[in-house]
Amino acid sequence: MFQVPELTPEEAKKLLEEEKENVLLLDVRTPPEHIQIRIPNSILIPLDELRFAYSSLPKDKKIIVYCRSGERSAFATYLLRHLGYEAYNLAGGILMWNYEKESGIPS
Numbered sequence: 773m774f775q776v777p778e779l780t781p782e783e784a785k786k787l788l789e790e791e792k793e794n795v796l797l798l799d800v801r802t803p804p805e806h807i808q809i810r811i812p813n814s815i816l817i818p819l820d821e822l823r824f825a826y827s828s829l830p831k832d833k834k835i836i837v838y839c840r841s842g843e844r845s846a847f848a849t850y851l852l853r854h855l856g857y858e859a860y861n862l863a864g865g866i867l868m869w870n871y872e873k874e875s876g877i878p879s
Contacts, residue, residue, distance in 0.1 A: 776849040778863040784836050785871050796833045798859075800848040801840060801866075809875045811838065811866065819844045826855055838862035838869070 779787065788795050797814035799806050806816045817825045819839070829835060835857055839845040842865040852859035862869070 776846050776853065776859075776861050778842075778846075778861045779836060780863050781869050781871065784860070784862050784869075787834065787836070791834070794833050796830065796835045798829070798835050798837045798848070799839070800837060800844050805840065807875075807877055809866065809873050811869060812872055812874050814838070819848055822848055822851060826852060826857075829857065831857060833858075835859040836862055839865045841865040841867050 788797070797811055799810055799814045799816045800819040800822060801816070802818055803816065806814075810816075817828075829852070835852060837845040837849045837852065837859055838861075839848075842861060842863055845865060846861045849859045849861040866873070
């Protein structure tokens with residue numbers, strides 16, 4: 773298995789608070805998962821679409837990638853790093869995110 777840089781939920785929360793203008797939250801789950809529950813202000817690019825849509829992501833921001841448990845996001849983080857992005861996997865995914873969450877259709 774490959775190794776990718778990870779952030780604990782606590783580290784990710786701190787980074788989002790301290791550098792919010794320079795950090796992007798990327799959800800790589802499916803649209804139904806994203807609608808059901810998500811971290812506020814995250815953008816959705818499902819893992820299956822990431823190889824086609826990655827160029828829409830800003831290269832000048834740190835990207836925190838998450839999924840349900842951290843496996844899909846680890847792969848996405850690996851891919852993004854290979855493509856020159858500063859990406860970090862959210863350890864444990866949204867299951868370990870003990871901070872604010874949104875549910876329902878985003879406005």
